[in-house]
Amino acid sequence: MMRFNKIKILIGFIVVCFVALSSNIAYAIVEVDKKDNVKQERHIIKLRKDKKKNTKADTAVQREYTNNVHSVFSLADCVNIAIKYNPTIRAYLCDEDVYKSKIGQAWANFFPSISAGIDIARSGQTYSKDVVIGGRSQYMTMGYLPNISGEMMLFDFGKTKATADMFKRMYEARQADTKETINTVIYDIKTTYYNVLFAQAQVHVYEDTVKDYELQLAQAWGFYNIGKKAKIDVVTAEYNLGKAQLNLVKAKSVLEIALVQLSKIMGIPEYTNYELSDQLLLNDYKEDVENAINTAFDVRPELIAAKKGVDAAKMNLRAKRRDFTPDIGIFAGYGNQIGNKYNMYSSQFGAALSYSNLNLMRVKKEIDEAKASLKKSEAEYEDVKHAVYYNVKKNYIDLQTAKQEILIAKLALDQAKEQYRQVTGRYKAGVGDAIELKDGENTYLNARLDFYNAMLNYNVAAASLEREIGVPIKFSENLILDISKER
DSSP, rough: OOOHHHHHHHHHHHHHHHHHHHHHHHHHHHHHHHHHHHHHHHHHHHHHHHHOSSSSHHHHHHOOOTHHHHHHHHHHHHHHHHHHHHHHHHHHHHHHHHHHHHHHHHHHHHHHHHHEEEEEEEEEEEEEEEEETTTEEEEEEEEEEEEEEEEEEEEOTTTTHHHHHHHHHHHHHHHHHHHHHHHHHHHHHHHHHHHHHHHHHHHHHHHHHHHHHHHHHHHHHHHHHHSSSOOOHHHHHHHHHHHHHHHHHHHHHHHHHHHHHHHHTTOOOTOOOEEEOOOOOOEEEEOOOOHHHHHHHHHOHHHHHHHHHHHHHHHHHHHHHGHHHHHHHEEEEEEEEOOOEEEEEEEEEEEEEESSOOOHHHHHHHHHHHHHHHHHHHHHHHHHHHHHHHHHHHHHHHHHHHHHHHHHHHHHHHHHHHHHHHHHHHHHTTOOOOHHHHHHHHHHHHHHHHHHHHHHHHHHHHHHHHHOOOOOOOEEEEEEEOTTTTT
């Protein structure tokens, strides 16, 4: 009866310790996971609110994207689809989970460790019956040896906590890296989206050019047939038409490639049966450069990740310094040797203060390494901070420059359009020549392309500034120019 009570108490103690501590730590981990999930969900919701104007984005995201279904995507739709399907973002989210698990692995030092097994062995002993006579007797037994033991660390002077804190900072750094990746993907979506719109405008310009040269060829033939113009005008018009048709083919090819690239960034590369609903617009962005820099210092994910890297290096140094301290824990065990003649059991329970493979020289050098790593992380943080400052300021200047380029390009476009109207009228009246007409057409064509290119540069500059700041920049509802009557 006494043996049974000892065994019961011993096993019960191990089970209770394991269940209680496991439940507490599991609860703590679940609470951390809940908080992390809430933070991540809030971040995604914020992104969607910033980019979505209506419920069409939700419908687009839920749809199965096959080329049997035609879609119309706005810029907000493309952003939301990329956030859900882009594999780079999914890879970074998985990397977050990796470092989240490392936090739990560190705290696992406080979980009970249980060992159990059973050995089947044959054992024996030979001893002398009579030392004088020299006779010997041999005892042999065959049996099995079940055993169970457990140990649990109670306190290690903060070593585990420092290690867990280090992995927590690394996990937070990975979260910031994920946000930086999302910002980069949004930037890629915007720039590619704007390039598609520019390619569409380019196709539209060359289609108009082809129509103009078809009309000029008909006029050249008419003038030639009545003897008003030489055959050279017809040949020139045919050449101009052929070149315009070739440019149109190239422009369509550029558009197709841009659409494929947009599909790839969205994470649905096979899907091509869609069109874009937006146009290149000229919103007048209002953003103060100093406010933009301060905002970037507060929210830029890359800078936050670098700061978390510094914190992780500090935690690592703290953990290495505590390697000099011992571990305090408890242990318990039970074993029973059951044979064909004798049963023998053993049990143990106690507390221990121990060092595990303490090597003073190695610990000292690991501390030196941790100090050097901390200094490196601090230098990298300063470097990132300087880069953020430079990039925000540079992109702000680029945005203002692009705005001025649009105004100049619009003025040149108006002048080229008026010149083209005059030379076209002169040619129709029979007083102009083919060379003059071609020069006017080329000037007008290049002016239109330059204007659309200036619009593209402005929108790309705005997207670049948003990426460097880390949040969308503010803009007024007014447009820099009303281009609805450009053509």
